[in-house]
Amino acid sequence: MEKTSRDPAMTDVARLAGVSHQTVSRVLNNHPNVREQTRLRVQAAIKELDYRPNRAARALVTGKTQLIGVVAQNSTLYGPASLLSAFEEAAAEAGFAVSVGRVKVLDRASIAAAVERHRDQRVAGIVVIAPTSSAADALADVPAGVPLVTVDGDPDRPTALVTVDQGAGAFEATMHLLQAGHETVWHVSGPADWFDAAGRVDGWRSALDAAGAEVPPVVTADWSAAAGYRAGQMLARMPEVTAVFCSNDHLALGLLRAMSERGRRVPHDVSVVGFDDVPEAAYFIPPLTTVRPDFAAVARETLGLLLQQISDGGTTAQRRTVAPKLVKRESVAPPPR
């Protein structure tokens, strides 16, 4: 029985190509001072042996891994899930693998533990998706010098941060409703401790202020369709409500259903705008006008900031904001006369 021989190492390639292992290393790392002919010979040997550099050995000598750690909530919410996907993709393109540390609840201890697990792994940098203040608090425990970028984190904290411009998106959504002729716009908000929700409330309010419209009380909910339904049951009974901006599409879905049950037609009687542009939004009844965050752009910016921090040694604390885009469909119309 033939014993499983170990994977080929650099010296094996070197021997086959008739050069030293160092030359192989130079070829691999694209050093300039290698004769073209030698380079080709080495590359042929690499291919022939199906040689793959041992990352552990490289990491040991350079002190750097090609791994990025992401801490995210153990959730199936559309926003975070999309973001994570997009980030993995961007990182893979840049030659980094992504190790994900899920966390069940966004509390300080869990997040700190997840960050520690990543530091144990000696990741090159860490991304934390920290959409609530409890999550953002945990970042205080991370020692300086660890490259770290926060996504959807606390805008008032001096960390490197990338977010969707919640305010601008909410402003645009609200303005769109006002410009359709509505006197004012009601708002069903996500949980108050989420920065995303808070930012959307701010944007909504400033659009109303800018237009001189009355500011109705905020209806605070969570992110679920169920909560949107409950909010809708309430708002449907109020004839003065002709336009509603919902903090996400699932809320809008629940609200749509409540309106339909109460006989208030959308958009004829009530106009509705959502946020997120989930894949189903175009199939809602009616197709939902909503605000689409560019998760791919957020992912790219996040990776960019992180790579910069990695080369800096984690000193820069820039922030970047990604503008979302209003997607107009059929849930908005002028108010009934």
Next chain:
Amino acid sequence: MEKTSRDPAMTDVARLAGVSHQTVSRVLNNHPNVREQTRLRVQAAIKELDYRPNRAARALVTGKTQLIGVVAQNSTLYGPASLLSAFEEAAAEAGFAVSVGRVKVLDRASIAAAVERHRDQRVAGIVVIAPTSSAADALADVPAGVPLVTVDGDPDRPTALVTVDQGAGAFEATMHLLQAGHETVWHVSGPADWFDAAGRVDGWRSALDAAGAEVPPVVTADWSAAAGYRAGQMLARMPEVTAVFCSNDHLALGLLRAMSERGRRVPHDVSVVGFDDVPEAAYFIPPLTTVRPDFAAVARETLGLLLQQISDGGTTAQRRTVAPKLVKRESVAPPPR
């Protein structure tokens, strides 16, 4: 300016504790032959220096990483997303980090590339979520000897495989409807090239056969609410349809809406059962009776099989099946008389 000194290594701990680095290694790896007193001294030194073993060095000498690669579709579908979460959690508990390689489409080339990326990283094992035949095909390209477990893959392929028992779940759902008194049960299916969908069709059919009920034609759709709505519009017009088993909850949601629009009340006129038990299912109107797969159990089984393969060297090709559970809510009633 003080230069950033390098991270403490084993020798630093050894020096502080007054022992050799090998003794530190023994403490770290729980070797038996260490005096209790020495062990405590070493542990104190570890804590004092905030020492973390260098995984790259360990991986270099042992030839093994503590990394598991997962290949999954770049999707936000509830099932795959939940599974991934659960798996990450289970792996973390077992001391493994999880590196995710997303793939945009489930075709052979993309999956093969993702698997190669993981092999470059020298992961200890790979998990592929391969719910379609195109994905399962790609596994033929993976050399034997690589520990690999497929989730939701092709039941007819001799790889190590873990799946939800689609057939049993569908059987139970269908039986539940028949036992409520319905003469037969219609079925709205997911995409035909998904193993999950095919398994559910089989289970549904064998329940009908077992009960001697007529087998109506399958309505094939995709996984979306939009498709469920379209299917519902058709089925709602057919008075003989009193019971429908949908291949997932989103299909059921769309169907529910179509029924309601056409004035067919659920469950009074038509009974409906879904599959997945998405978080919102309990808030549908009416709350949906559905089949809940135990993703945590699938994750545990997957990890178990993979760890076994890792120690075996990837020779065993067992398969495990996880039974799902019927969750009864309010969308099922006896047929109208």
Next chain:
DNA sequence: CGACCTGGTGTTATCGCTAACATCACCGGC
């Protein structure tokens, strides 16, 4: 025409750890 650079290559040390072997004190048994 010898000193000096410079591009191409090889040699050696080193990263931090584990495996294997070496050492040493101490024990009980004949």
Next chain:
DNA sequence: GCCGGTGATGTTAGCGATAACACCAGGTCG
């Protein structure tokens, strides 16, 4: 009281890469 076993520890040799330096041929230049 010498011998072999055993438990606790130390010493040495790699794992497979990169970094730093050494080397050597050939061209340039004063």
